[in-house]
Structures are given as C-alpha cells and as structure tokens.
Amino acid sequence: MMLLWVELQARPGAGDQLADLLAGLAQQAGSEPGVLFYAVHRQQADQNALVLYELYRDRAAWETHMALPAVQAVLQQFDALLMQPPRLVFCDPLAWSGPGPLPFSR
Structure with missing residues (x-):
C-alpha cells in the first residue's frame, strides 16, 4: 500500500x-x-493551493495511473497552471481509523 x-x-x-x-x-x-482512494482538496486560506490525497494498492498501480492519457494531458498543462513543480510526498500507511476494514496490514 x-x-x-x-x-x-x-x-x-x-x-x-x-x-x-x-x-x-x-x-x-x-x-x-489499484486506486483505493483519490481526493482533491483546496486550502481554505488560499484558493490557488490544492492538495491531492491518493492511496494506491502499490507503486505499480500509481505508475499505471500516471501513464494514462488523461493524466498525461493534465500534467502537460502544469507548466502553464502552476507557480512551481508539485511537491510529492510518498508515504507508507501506519494506522487507520474510519469506516470499513483496515486497507492494509502492518
């Protein structure tokens, strides 16, 4: 995960x-x-600041997502739309609280 x-x-x-x-x-x-969760958020204090929270089965699922034509089309627009390159933080889930079963095992 x-x-x-x-x-x-x-x-x-x-x-x-x-x-x-x-x-x-x-x-x-x-x-x-392979995409378990994908959410787009906008910061309350800055309407031009957005955050993505993406949960994938594994890195291969993310790589498959990134190779899709629709994703590539959006990425091609980033230079014109963004002030700077996106900041990406890759994480390993450690704990979970929410509806449904744990989506991973430790």
Missing part, C-alpha cells in the same frame, strides 16, 4: 481551472484498478 500526498500551487487566478482538471482525474480514478 502506498499513499501519495501532493501539494500544488496554482498561478494567481488558475486555481479553479486546476481544480476542475484534478476533479476530472479523481472521477476517473474511481474506476482504476
């Missing part, structure tokens, strides 16, 4: 466009094998 935390800072005025593109990826991710 692999969690990916991504921080994105859109250029002034580009937050809505970026949010729309990422929302489309989140909708698509729901049908991808």
